[in-house]
Amino acid sequence: MSRDKILAAVKKNEFTQTQLPDLEILTTLTDNPGDLTQQYITIASAGGSFVYEVADMEAIKTILHKEFKPDVKIISGIKEFDEYTYAGAVANELAHSFADVELTILQAGFGVAENGALWLTETQMNVRVLPFISQHLAVIISRGFLVPTMAQAYAKIGNTDYGYGAFISGPSKTADIEQSLVIGAHGPRSLSVFILP
Amino acid sequence: MSNSTTKSHAELAAAFNKDEPRVDWHDETLWWVRAKRDIAAHKLPEWELLRETASQIKNNVLSNLSSYLEQFEANALKNGLVVHWAADAAEHNQIIHKLLADRGINRMVKSKSMLTEECHLNEYLKEHGVDVIDSDLGERIVQLANEPPSHIVLPCIHKKKEEIGDIFHEHLGSAKGESDPKILTETARQHLREVFLTRRAALTGVNFAIAETGEFVICTNEGNADMGAHLAEIHIASMGLEKIIPERKHLGVFLRLLTRSATGQPITTYSSHFKKPQDGREIHIVIVDNGRSIQLGREDFRNSLKCIRCGACMNTCPVYRKSGGHSYHTAIAGPIGSILAPNLDMKKYADLPFASTLCGSCSNVCPVKINIHDQLYKWRQVIVKEGYSPTAKTIAMKAMAFTLSSPALYRTGGKVGRWVFKHAPFAVNNQQNPWFKHREMPKAPEQSFGEWYSKRKEEKK
Amino acid sequence: MKVALFVPCYVDQFYPGAAIATLQLLEKLGVDVHYPKNQTCCGQPMANSGYEHLTTGCNNLFVDNFSGYDYIVCPSGSCTLHIKEHLHSPEKEEQAIEIRKRVYELTEFLVDVLKVENLQANFPYKVGLHNSCHGLRGLKISQMSELVAPAFSKPAHLLNMVQGLELVQLGRQDDCCGFGGTFCVAEEAVSSKMGKDRVEDHIEHGAEYITSADLSCLMHMEGILRRQNSNVKVIHVAEILNHSSHE
Known part of the structure; x- marks a missing residue:
């Protein structure tokens, strides 16, 4: 079995144990108390995203x-947008049937100010x-769901269980x-990123 | 067969340098990427600590690799993934072929994976009747051109847009003479969308595999890995066994470094975390050794396995910039490739550790602090000791060492040396005078410093 | 303070002027300089070619020549680095260790040990400073452009003390010149292209002289400049720091 052969070869050639570093210093150093929304907007826009600060869901509808x-x-993955097909209702359809979708609207878990990324799970x-x-x-x-850097992002994700998740930071x-x-x-x-108050 | 016909880096680089404006263009393009990396790095005051932390995490990985691999496997199995182990390239290719053949699949879409380049998977599958289409734009371009990638992150950085226009005109039906990157990218988008929608199997690489959770992460800007994987019945992910990181939170270090080092972006557009398959679909992981466990046993070279494949060492390397990726005649070019390749075949790649001035810039940009230039120096020692150095060079070096060990010989040799210098080429190899091709000899002075000093001493007396 | 002058073989043979300037400069600064006369070479040409195992003779000779001094000063970053990193002597390892600790490249010796704050020198020209890779990334005599760290440069610090001298800014402050020891012949095409591009950067920014703490780089660039019949000249940093037209 290659598995056992490989693991044995690896084990044989491992060397003196070294400890994992403490990530706390980096987390503290980057725990930026500044205006995360403004930082997010600047960086996401530079990465090609269109960012809108909006008052409410109605304002989003108007823009769309x-x-x-x-x-x-x-x-749409958002129930309030009842004029669009609700994603939850078509979740069991064949993935290929979405080939002609012009726009998808989804809610993100949180965003990251340092790189414009948005975390979405399945x-x-x-x-x-x-x-x-x-x-x-x-x-x-x-607005309240922005973190400064990826250090805080993974602290927020913690050991959440998901089948699939992605950081999306801009258009393809x-x-x-x-x-x-x-x-x-x-x-x-x-x-397009819509930031609600 | 290919062993005997492979030209050395020096020969291939000389050929590349026949077209000087192209060398300038190649050099400028890559230097621009390096400059973008510098700007991104300088925006983070904690950059050097971030590198040090990443380096320490990877050191820990290498010192506990077997247990992390077992932990990853156990968790991946719990998540419903299937795990395969391949001792070498051949086994890797066979495993993938069998997965496809068992399902009656003869067409596959593949996103960027340098490991499959290393294993020559495309050629293998083609021989076995499976059509593979690379979906990363740069990889698709070199695939259509029937060439290997020349850079691990920027596969067709050696190609001009006009050449790409010609390739697309021939293969994808774009208008003749069209070379606008926007239009060419749109052509590829239409072509590959059809591919994504019709392939039952998708292969991807793996950027990071997390022992703690059994998930793996793939980073792309184009979204091609996700398009392929989410639409296919079976997603096969090929990973080198060094891709393991201990915990999910460590991604908070690596994802901050990877793209800033690679292209100067703060992060890729997509960082996708695959943990469980979709309902009714399969995800298979192939964990590949192919010489990595041997490299792990080479004390001086093991930490080359820390590499996260950002390509920063290539962009900064003046030799890479001015010789092109193909001159390295191996899947992974540039400084990192030159310390990885001799592990696989010391004879075939004996030239690569010498394709460097040991300037050290590679080690400084490396996000996981691999001492690349020190390893280049050390590989040179190993290659000479193992007998893969040309005999003429060994003889010259022995003569040099002998002369320089003796002050008397050196003093006579020096006089002769300066006299010879006026008439003959510089340095060890004087058969074809390579120095003189583009450079004048130093002017020989009337006396050496040693001679001047003795005279001064006499005068002072 | 007893200082030994380490003059690398190619400097001794082809650029004695730089070694003379180093000696005179150190003497001007009140240093008691000795020149161990049986010195030859640090062994780097063999070692960088993969023949470090042939350098035992060179190493032993080096240890014999340079033991017992407070400092060993060398007008070449590359050779200094080689000694610092690779000088070993199976029979006299303790002496080798001492030498590795005490060997200094000239500009770092002037700045770190002598703490020179002013110099009686003038050189009324525009000068481009070439950062040799071994001086820069090996000995760290200047900050490296790749790192996120405060800028400094020991050679520039000294050159800025020279009356009339104007340092020109370069497009690429620390790209390699392509010399690389035997690389310059083994990889002739890339090596000379690298040298050509480096020289071009200096010329484009108006340099009349190119200087460096390493003569190997300067020898390479001089070869290219002379092939181009350029008016731009190379000069070792010691020759500038020791230059005074009032003499």
Whole structure:
């Protein structure tokens, strides 16, 4: 069995035990009390996201109405948006059936100020492929749900159980051709982030 | 077969340097990426502590690797993943082929995985009737060009957009002469979307595998790994056994370093955590050794296994920038590739540790603090001792060592040396005068410092 | 303070001017300088080529020549680093350890040991400072551009004391010149291209002289400058620090 052979070979060649470092110093050093919303907006915008500070759900609807025609396929993970197909209701459909989705609207667990990333688990996505296959993605988050860095982000995630989770920090992009940045590689062509009070 | 025909780094680099404007372009592009890395790093005052912490975590991983692997396996199994073990490239390829064959699958989509390049998986599967399409844009481009990637993060950094336009025109039907990156990317998007939607199997790499939770993380900007994995019936993830990290919270260190080091972005667009399969789907992990356990046993070289594949050492390396990734004739180019490759085949890659000036910039940008340039120096010693150095060089070195061990010989040799210098090339190899090709010889002075000093001493008396 | 002057083999043979300047400069600063006359080479050319095991003879000779001094000073970062990292002598390891601790590159000796704060020197030219990799990343005589750490430069600190001298800013402050010992012949194409690009950076920014704490880099760049029939010259940092037109 290769398994046992490999493990034995590895074990044989391991060396003096070294301790894991303390992460506490880094967490403390980066626990920034500054204006996380402003930092988030600056960094997410630089990464190609459109960030809106909005007063309420109604304000989000108004923006979405302006940006998306009524006849396109829109899926929403938020129950209040009753004019759109509720993601929970179609979660059992074949992933491929979402190929023509124009916009997906989802709620994020929290956001990270240092890099513009939003944490979503499968529960919030309803269907894993949704935030990727959709032509556009909109994510809603509350102001109080921002952390300074990835150190605090993983403290927040802790040992949560999930089947799948992802940090999403912007629209899908590539710079593979001569390092020139192109938005809209395989996933969403845009990411709109709505920050609620 | 390929062993005897492989040209050395020096020969391939000389060929690359025949087109100087292209060398300049390649150098500038990569230096720009290095500059972006510097800006990103300098935004974090805790950067050096972050590197040190990452390095210590990886040291701990390497010193407990077997137990972390077992812990990861146990947790992954609990999560409903299937775990396979491959001792070498051949076994890795066979495992994957069998997974596909058992399900009657003959087409697969694959996102970036340097391990599959190392194992030559695409060629193997092709021989066995399985069509593989690489979905990372850069990898798709080199795949269509029938070339290997020249950089682990920027696979087609050696290609100009006009060349990519020609490839896309030929294979994907884009307009002739079209070279706008936006339009070419859109062409690839349409082409690959169809691929994602029609492939029953998807293969991905693994950036980090977490022992504590049995999950693994994949980082992409394009979203191609997720598109493939979430749409396929079976997701196969290939990982080198050194990809383990102990706990989930350690991602809070590595994800802060990885992309800042690689491209200067604060994080990739997607950092996807795969823990359990979707209902009715399968996730298989193939854990690959392929020489890694041997490298672990090489005291001077084991910490090369700390590498998180950011590519920063390539971007900063002046030799890489001015010789191109293909001149390294191995899957992983640049400084890190040059310390990994000799472990696999010392004879074939005997040239690589010498493809460096030992300038040390690689070690300074490395986010996990691998002492890359020290290891290059040490590999040189090993390669010479194992007898993979040219005989002529050994003879020259012995003569040099002999002369320099004797003050008397040195003084005579010096005079002759300065005289010879006026007429003959510099340094050990004087058959073809490589110094003189692009450089003048130093002017030989009338007297050495030693001679001047003796005279002064006489005069003072 | 008894100081031994360590003059690397190629400096002794091809750039005696730099060694003379080093000696005169140290003497001007009141240092009692000795030149152990049986010295040859630090062994680096063999070691960097993978033949460190052939350097025992060189090492023993080095230990014989340089034991018993308070400091050993060398006008070359590269050779200094080699001694610091690789000088071993099976029979006289204790002496080798002492030497490894006491060996200094010239500019670090001037700044860290002599704590020089002013110099009677003038050099009315625009000068580009080339950071040699071994001086920079090995001996850390300047801050490295890759690190997130406060900037400093021992050679620049000294050069700034020289009247009339103007240091030019470079596009890439510490990219390698491509010399690399036998690399310069084994990898001739990349080596000379690296040298060419480094020289170009200095010329583009108006340097009339290129200086460095390492002559091997300067020898490489000089080879390229002279091939280009350039007016730009190379000069070892000791020659600038020792330069006074009032003499």
